[in-house]
Amino acid sequence: MKIIPIYIEAGISGFESPAAEYKELGLSLDQLLISNPDATFIGLAKGQSMIEAGIFDGDLLLVDRAEAPQDGDVIVANYNGCFTCKFIDKTNARLLSASKLHRPVQINPDDDFQIEGVVTRSIRLHRQVRELASCML
């Protein structure tokens, strides 16, 4: 069942708000956080290895494919068929974690590896979001 969010108008017209002329579009998080909408996708962080970079299990990640990855960036890579979020160490061809419990991963020539995009933002959900509840399992 779809519900249309419009209220019935009774046809009574009151006074125009004195602020009407000053009204601007509301703030949009998309506009603030996403510079390249066509090249950006949203993913969900799973795991503990980036905790010291401030990325926790269950955070949302905005991944921008148009952004050129710089050494030391937090990136998402296709690492042997999995989307993986790490720091990129281009000089030594390694993926670095932000946690003492995880060792650097050396990228070997026979690994399937491509950088998918740069993590430009991460979003922490301090209270549970209903739409995402099933992802958090």
Place this chain on the structure above:
Amino acid sequence: MYALVDAVSYYASAEKVFDPSIRNKPVVVLTNNDGCICAVCPIARRLGVPKFKPYFQIKHFLAKHQVVIRSSNYELYADLSDKMMSVIARFCDNQYVYSIDESFLQFKNYNSLIKDWHQYGDEIRRTVWQETRLPVGVGFGTTPTLAKAANHAAKKLPGFNGVAVINDDKSRKEILSRMSVTDVWGIGSRLGKRLNVLGINTAWELASRSPKTMRQQFSVMVERTINELNGVACLTWDDVRQPKKEIYSTRSFGQRVTEFHSLKTALITHGAIVGRKVRQQHSLVKRLLIFAASSPHDDNYYKKSVVYDFPVATDNTINIALAITQVFNQIYMPNVHFYRCGVGAIELTSSEFTQHDMFSISGNNPELMNCYDGINNRYGNDTVKLAAEGRAEKWHMRREFLSPSFTSKWRDIPKIIC
């Protein structure tokens, strides 16, 4: 200069965007209800997987080669298509989106800006891949038909790596003489056979014929195609999408249907879909085909179709539903396990140029239909619908191998391992 940019086996490529585990595997996508193969990725093509084969006939072959099978995920394809189109749009100020994965670009006054079209094509390909992870082919030509031919060359002929340019006689001859005549835009296989009789086998041989003579023997369409192949642009964006001459909505059931009301609601739902599409292209239905059938693989194959002629051509969904209701008793048969049904508008007229009838009153109600379409366009299809369409979802598509809606449902967003 025109360009045609389109995705390489789009549906299969779209499946690979958010599933890196299948990027290097053979992938095929099945049509509605998982009936036939409708997209084959290049890796699967190299294994010899044919397109348009019924799935059940090739099941074992696919299993043997560990081919990844997906149902059509239209939510995903539509979203990725929007993104791809808007990346492509950055390369030209005049874009025409021709289909879910093809778009034309028209370059006017770009000649002094773009020195090397090959290089420009490479840049389009690289950017689209970088930003959307979709592989595209780019063809440039001095007419839309030549751009389409160049696009064919870019993707199918050896020696081209995703980009081809037809901008002089040499490149035109080189590409057209390597293309079969049925690879030319607008030349189907039936027309192709008739052209073969005249000794026209390649696109170049067609281009060398006199347009005037060919018009007499075939049609204006063929004349235009020949002119286009010779660098005379005849098609404009409006011509490119002509209104359809027939509109069908048909589908096989996810589960067999035997019950009177279920079949009727399914048919009326198809009728409503036809009505919507008819209004979209500003046509009116003059003649409607309504049919239902069991499976041809059943023992007692049953098929019944009825043609209904409207006294006054209509685009009113209610009239279409009434017509279906009227003939329904002729179609329904108890104890038949219906497998497939559908409705087709088989004769259409233009709603702009209608001859009104002196005696029959038109049952059209443009205000109501505008409102109906307006609500559904804004809030999604089926926000308002006829009560006769019912709420049964039983006959909806079977999509057994459906991938997640990575970009349109929150619960399906890709997981990233940290």
